[in-house]
Structure formats: C-alpha cells, structure tokens
Amino acid sequence: MTAPPAPNGPGFTALRADIEPLLRDFTLGEHDGRLLLQGRRMLVQSARSLGQLREELIHLLGTELARGVLKRYGYQAGFQDGHALCQCHPGLPVEQQMHLGTVLHQKKGHARIETEPEGTHVDLARGVLDIRSRWHDSVEAEQHLLLHGPSAEPVCWTLGGYAAGHLSYLLRREVVAVETTCRAQGHPYCRFRVGFREEMEKHFPGCADDYRRLDLGHLFHELEQTVEAQRRTIRELRERLDAAPPAANAQAFAALIGRSPALARAVDIARAVAGVSSTVLITGESGTGKELLARGIHAASPRAAGPWIALNCATLTESLQTTELFGHAKGAFTGASGARAGLFEAASGGTLFLDEVGELSASAQAALLRVLQEGVVVRLGEHRERRVDVRIVAATHRDLDEHVARGQFRADLYYRLNVVSIRMPALRERGNDVLLLAQTLLAHFGARFGRNLQGFAPEVLRLFLAHPWPGNVRELANVLERAVLLARGPHVELDDLPERFAADAASAAAAPPSAGAGAAQTERERIAVALARSGGRREAAAALLGISRATLWRRMKRLGLG
Known part of the structure; x- marks a missing residue:
C-alpha cells in the first residue's frame, strides 16, 4: 500500500469526492433530547469548556498526569469513531477509512489536517506506517494559548490521542501519534508523526507511556x-x-x-x-x-x-x-x-x-x-x-x-x-572563603600570564567581602583574570577591577564626621548602610567600614544598634 494522498494534492481531491457522500449519512440526529450519531449518543461541547477542563486537570494533577488523562480520552474518542465508521461502511478499504476518520475529525472542529507527502510512507503489507502531517488551527493549542500562554512543550494531547485510537482500531495494532512541534510553542501549525508503537519508541522513547492506565x-x-x-x-x-x-x-x-x-x-x-x-x-x-x-x-x-x-x-x-x-x-x-x-x-x-x-x-x-x-x-x-x-x-x-x-x-x-x-x-554565604579563593586565583593567573603580583590593596579586600557575587566563584575568577592582566603595580588596586566595583566603593565611602549629636547620627547611618549592603554580615560590614569586627560590635552597642 502506498502512502495516502496528501489532503492538499490532486489525489486526495478525487478521494475526498468519494468520501464526502459517505459522511452525509454519518450525521447527528435529535431524538427525545438526545443527539445520536449512528445510534451513539453524542455531546456538542464548546471549545472554551474543553480549555477549562484542561486547565482544571493541569492544576489538580500536574502537567504530566493531565497529559496522560487527555491522551487516553482522545484515544477512546478516535477508537470509537473508527468502530462506528467501520460499522457504517464495512466494505470500505482501509485507506479510505483512514481518510474518512481524518475528515470526520476536521468536521468536528478539532483541526484541519494536511498530510506531508515528503517523509510519509505507508506499506501495511510490509508493516510500514510512517505518516507526517500538519494540523492547522488546533483547538487545543488555541485554548492553551488563551488560558496558559506559550508553552515549552507540545500541548495537543487529545488530538494526538484521537489519531492513535482511530488508527489502532483500523489497523488492529498499537499506533502512537507524537506531536513534534506545536502552535502553542510559537510555530505556525502543529506537526505530528504517526507510526506503529515499536518503531515510534525507537525515535521517541517512552512515547507510549501516556496511553497506559495509571497504576x-x-x-x-x-x-x-x-x-x-x-x-x-x-x-x-x-x-x-x-x-x-x-x-x-x-x-x-x-x-x-x-x-x-x-x-x-x-x-x-x-x-x-x-x-x-x-x-x-x-x-x-x-x-x-x-x-x-x-x-x-x-x-x-x-x-x-x-x-x-x-x-x-x-x-x-x-x-x-x-x-x-x-x-x-x-x-x-x-x-x-x-x-x-x-x-x-x-x-x-x-x-x-x-x-x-x-x-x-x-x-x-x-x-x-x-x-x-x-x-x-x-x-x-x-x-x-x-x-x-x-x-x-x-x-x-x-x-x-x-x-x-x-x-x-x-x-x-x-x-x-x-x-x-x-x-x-553561594559564595556570599561562605564568609572569608572569598579571600582565600582570591589569593589562590591571583597566584594561578599570575603564573599563567607571567605576572608576579604580591597581593591586594586593603580596599579591594573590603569590597570582595562586601560584594554579593551573583556569579559566585566563576564571577570571582573572571574578575581576577582581568585584574592580573591590567594590574600596573605589585598589588591589585581598585582601578584594576571592573567599573561596577569602583561604583560600589564610591557608594560605600563614609561621609565626613561632624560634631556632637550629629556625629553619632552620621555614624549610626554609616553602620546601618554597611550592614544593609553586606546583607547583615557583621564581618563584611566591618570590612566596608575599615574597622575590625570587635570595633563594629562595640560601636553598635554604644549606639544601641541590635
């Protein structure tokens, strides 16, 4: 069996002309308040209600379990439609049954499906099933974008389950549909790859797991x-x-x-x-x-x-x-x-x-x-x-x-x-470790670049203790590599550091002392600023102020600072 004609090609146009009359009898009829489709009771559901159901399931179960539930729900819908179509048209070739399910799914408003001829290959006599398709205007992708915004992963779980269920019924073998890209990810349309489970597992390990009931x-x-x-x-x-x-x-x-x-x-x-x-x-x-x-x-x-x-x-x-x-x-x-x-x-x-x-x-x-x-x-x-x-x-x-x-x-x-x-x-949680690391890195980069540097200026060490180091040891290494290359004297000075350190030094500079009660207030403010800048670490605050930790403790006690 060759690949099915693509829905946008001339082959499918002729095939669809044969299929359309078959669907005229496959219509909804009202009976005592019930909607029946070939004797099966049906339900007309709004797209928004499906979106709300998805949102509730994701919130209650988490994405992983919700995905499994909705895939199995879609699988049952496709399986039942496959059964109903075969009952209605028992003599129809499998190829036409496959297309019939595609058209029915589209008529239900789920998506418009377009088979990609390139890459699609079907030879059922030899056990080959590899269908590539584009799904336009997916209702699931639409609702996900409305309620959750863009997604990092494909989200058309019910649609994929429907395709798997419908083909599994027709071919009497386990078929899996995998969405490779999705409109909810920002793509112009959704893309699916469909094949027998054994082959699909080679390309997408674990792709059939969602179809197994949760034990x-x-x-x-x-x-x-x-x-x-x-x-x-x-x-x-x-x-x-x-x-x-x-x-x-x-x-x-x-x-x-x-x-x-x-x-x-x-x-x-x-x-x-x-x-x-x-x-x-x-x-x-x-x-x-x-x-x-x-x-x-x-x-x-x-x-x-x-x-x-x-x-x-x-x-x-x-x-x-x-x-x-x-x-x-x-x-x-x-x-x-x-x-x-x-x-x-x-x-x-x-x-x-x-x-x-x-x-x-x-x-x-x-x-x-x-x-x-x-x-x-x-x-x-x-x-x-x-x-x-x-x-x-x-x-x-x-x-x-x-x-x-x-x-x-x-x-x-x-x-x-x-x-x-x-x-x-984090480096900011390790106290004086930053000074040990700085000395080790200074020796390392000095040997690497042939620079014999003896150490750091005191104000540089104070800044190192006070700096929050959002990039941690990696950031410190980058700063020291630059400093070793740029240092003009035997010690690393403030001018050898990136500009942000100079700005930190300027903002941490103490205001000139004044007399009387104003002096105490100024000192209180300086200590409060240093503590705030150091995240409450007294050792780092003392380094910023240029005093020992013991001196800082005595001044805080004198000024009534807890």
Missing part, C-alpha cells in the same frame, strides 16, 4: 521503595560520617578551596556518599562549583579508576540529548552513517555527571528513568538492551521541586535522582 498502587509501591532506599542510604552516610577520620579522601576534594562551615558541610556529605552507589543530586546557584564537587565524589569512590564523563544537558537539542546519552544504530536517522555508543555505555564502570539535568526533554527523562530502574540502555534504532554499570551524579541550578509541581520534570525521575541531595553554598 496508583504500583506508583505508591515504587515511591515507598525509593523512600526506604533513601532511609538506608542516610543510615549508611551517618555511619560513615561517624567512622571516617576528617582527613579521609581529602585530596579528592582539594580543588574546593575554603574553610567555611557551609562548604565543609557539603564536602563532608560528598565524602561520605562517595563510597556508596547511590545517585547524588547537587543543587546550587551557577558558578558555585557543583562539577568540582561531583569530580571529588568520583575521585573518592571505588570507581575512581573508571571513566569520568560530564555532559551539560542544557547545551544539546532534544534529539541530540537522546542520541548523545544512549547512542544510535547505523541508519537510525539521516546522517547516521555508522553505529555509535552513547555516554552511558562510555561511562560504564565509572561516573556520568549530568549537569543541568533539569533541562532534559520529556523523552530523555523517560529514557533516563529506565536506565536508573533497570540498568539497561537501548540505542536509537535498535531493540537490543545493553547492560551498563554507571554511577549517576546530577546537578541543577533550578528548583526541581517547583518543576515537578508544574509538570515540567517527571516526579518518578526526581525521586530516583534525589536519593542524596547536596547543596553547594
């Missing part, structure tokens, strides 16, 4: 297992923390410079968890050193002799995420001239660090969950399962709890990743 008992059982695993790991960690000497595995974390309690706590947990096989999730702002901590966990673990592989998930497109992580077979897609192992296979026996794991696409999340649950990967374009032995350390600067609540990140995957969570503190 709450199984879900709660998995959740209980994960919680119990977390409890066991916490017990092991406590035992290791109690038993391990402070210097154990110290060299593994030597790259993390600092003596603050906040950093020490993160390193202590990392050192303890290094010896167990649990998955670790490192959280914290960008530039705090999450990858350095992950490298330390690998270096201190029994896998230290194995491979260390790092991937920043945010740098890859959705399709590249899947092929990069899980590999592909020869011919799996255009340009795949040979087979290629993915990073999971390459990291087997070692550690795979997934930075910005919150940026993984829905399909990559589903495939990653399978690896964590079963320890196997399937390359794109293959059916063969390959067992891997990989320790996963993931990191994110995002609030994954919030992403789970919004349906943007799979809850089951989050529980699997978050067995042990380590928070890397």
